[in-house]
Amino acid sequence: MSEIREIILNSDRLATDEYLVNMGPQHPSTHGVLRMLVRLEGEKVLNIEPHIGYIHSGIEKMCEAISYPQIIHLTDRMDYLSAHMNNEAVALCVEKALQVEVPDRVNYIRTIMDELSRLASHQLWWCVMGMDLGALTTFFYGLRDREKILDIFEETCGARLTVNYNLPGGVMFDIHPNFQKRVKDFVKYFRTKLPEYDQLLSGNVIFRERTSGIGYLSPADAIEYGVTGPSGRASGFSCDLRKHQPYSAYPLVKFNEILDHRCDTLARYEVRIKEMYESLSIIDQLIDNIPEGEYAVKMKGVIKLPEGEFFQRVETARGEFGVFVISDGKKNPYRVKFRSPGFSNLFALNKMAKGHKIADLVAIMSTLDLVIPDIDR
Amino acid sequence: MKSFIEYIGSIFKGIWTLLIGMKVTGKYFFTPWKNVTQQYPENRDQLVMFERFRGEVIMTHNENNEHLCTGCGICEINCPNGSIEIISKSILTPDGKKKRIIDQHIYHLGMCTFCNLCVKACPTGAIVMGQKFEHAVWDRSLLTKVLNQPGSKIEEGVKE
Structure with a gap:
């Protein structure tokens, strides 16, 4: 008996100074229902095991039963903060398969909408990032500015979050007569408000102490784990699809790909802040030059894709989003696979947070900008 | 001695960054007419949705x-x-x-x-x-x- 007792006491499963703690599924800093099994030694994180599936909704399977225009209303429920980009990916995939050329006007509208939703997404991320670290004030300042973008969406698309604005072959409505004026007003307004973000949070000594040097993700690891988007670019991994595989009106605009080689939490924060300035400049270049023309190509009533496999990827606010469609020539896809950025980004968390304190884990998690329906779908 | 001066300096620098942040919040605290919040259930009569809004x-x-x-x-x-x-x-x-x-x-x-x-x-x-x-x-x-x-x-x- 004593031998067994010896073995049990010496095995690291039951060592007395280690804890196995559930973080989530209802933890406020997990932004949804993400459960993480965190192995702690005192306050030090030894291992993180994310458990997903609490809001799995089976979107990929549901897509097999519905037609292509109907898929779009499901994709904006996946990553609801970059709904426009998700919808655009499906629309571009169908257009690619059918070899449909969309008018320039559609490309311009789509790109402006993409950048507006990227701004809205980054604003919300900024609010929540501050809130996770204990600065509740940021939440109100970010939402104040985000409201203006949502008003623009509501006026043109008819909805604020689940916009359902892109369709295969174009967009659902033409832009509202007030659209250009409202966007220009917003860009002007937000340029004056963005420095406030830096004054409130970026320069704050407590914030900088808590983020710099925390959560190191080397460029090699970023590529290995497939960490894309701002999180990947903060590790020096040049992965901006708007530059490398431009779609819609991105070939026509000039902008910089924001890269940072510090690879820590502060770098991921600053990349996103700088991306907001880039988005504003992209909108500036496009908003006055929206060409006249049709806002949608006339598509058939029942869209049938030719037999084969089709893939299209876009850059969402979180990284690379891919749509892979296998069609057998019917009006429903045979199989749809979504490559969501959040899923890959989440699993690099173990690599980043190992060895840090549990309070740092919260900071690292919020710079990954996780959206749980995007991970679970 | 040098590290001590750096330490004292960092404290003042830290307080300065906090003051910069408080300047922003203080500005809005003393100008409450710039508030953007709405009194929702009370403003139902004035609240008009956009014509394309999907209700x-x-x-x-x-x-x-x-x-x-x-x-x-x-x-x-x-x-x-x-x-x-x-x-x-x-x-x-x-x-x-x-x-x-x-x-x-x-x-x-x-x-x-x-x-x-x-x-x-x-x-x-x-x-x-x-x-x-x-x-x-x-x-x-x-x-x-x-x-x-x-x-x-x-x-x-x-x-x-």
Whole structure:
């Protein structure tokens, strides 16, 4: 008996100074229902095991039963903060398969909408990032500015979050007569408000102490784990699809790909802040030059894709989003696979947070900008 | 000695960054007329939604209680999650022909995702999106609505 007792006491499963703690599924800093099994030694994180599936909704399977225009209303429920980009990916995939050329006007509208939703997404991320670290004030300042973008969406698309604005072959409505004026007003307004973000949070000594040097993700690891988007670019991994595989009106605009080689939490924060300035400049270049023309190509009533496999990827606010469609020539896809950025980004968390304190884990998690329906779908 | 000066310096630098942040919050604290919040339930009368806002599906009726719906069922086919059901009936027209017309256009508001595909697909423009957004009810069965009003009939001259 004593031998067994010896073995049990010496095995690291039951060592007395280690804890196995559930973080989530209802933890406020997990932004949804993400459960993480965190192995702690005192306050030090030894291992993180994310458990997903609490809001799995089976979107990929549901897509097999519905037609292509109907898929779009499901994709904006996946990553609801970059709904426009998700919808655009499906629309571009169908257009690619059918070899449909969309008018320039559609490309311009789509790109402006993409950048507006990227701004809205980054604003919300900024609010929540501050809130996770204990600065509740940021939440109100970010939402104040985000409201203006949502008003623009509501006026043109008819909805604020689940916009359902892109369709295969174009967009659902033409832009509202007030659209250009409202966007220009917003860009002007937000340029004056963005420095406030830096004054409130970026320069704050407590914030900088808590983020710099925390959560190191080397460029090699970023590529290995497939960490894309701002999180990947903060590790020096040049992965901006708007530059490398431009779609819609991105070939026509000039902008910089924001890269940072510090690879820590502060770098991921600053990349996103700088991306907001880039988005504003992209909108500036496009908003006055929206060409006249049709806002949608006339598509058939029942869209049938030719037999084969089709893939299209876009850059969402979180990284690379891919749509892979296998069609057998019917009006429903045979199989749809979504490559969501959040899923890959989440699993690099173990690599980043190992060895840090549990309070740092919260900071690292919020710079990954996780959206749980995007991970679970 | 040098590290001590650096330490003291970092404290003052830290306090300075906090003051910069408090300048922003203080500015809004002393200028409360710049607030952007709304007093929601009290401002219901002034609150106007945008014309494209998708609140619910409604069927427009004219003053003679006539609608444009032919009961073709295209909206039912286009709906991704089955929130629309069309029940049609056949009647005898005065010249002795059989004709299918709409009996009930059933709309399940609780299942609707407001994707606008039904409105976009409707060939006669019979259904549109309404701007009402306060849909809370005490009983789930109240969310199932019949869109065509009782006793209503199709407007003259609408092509099948």
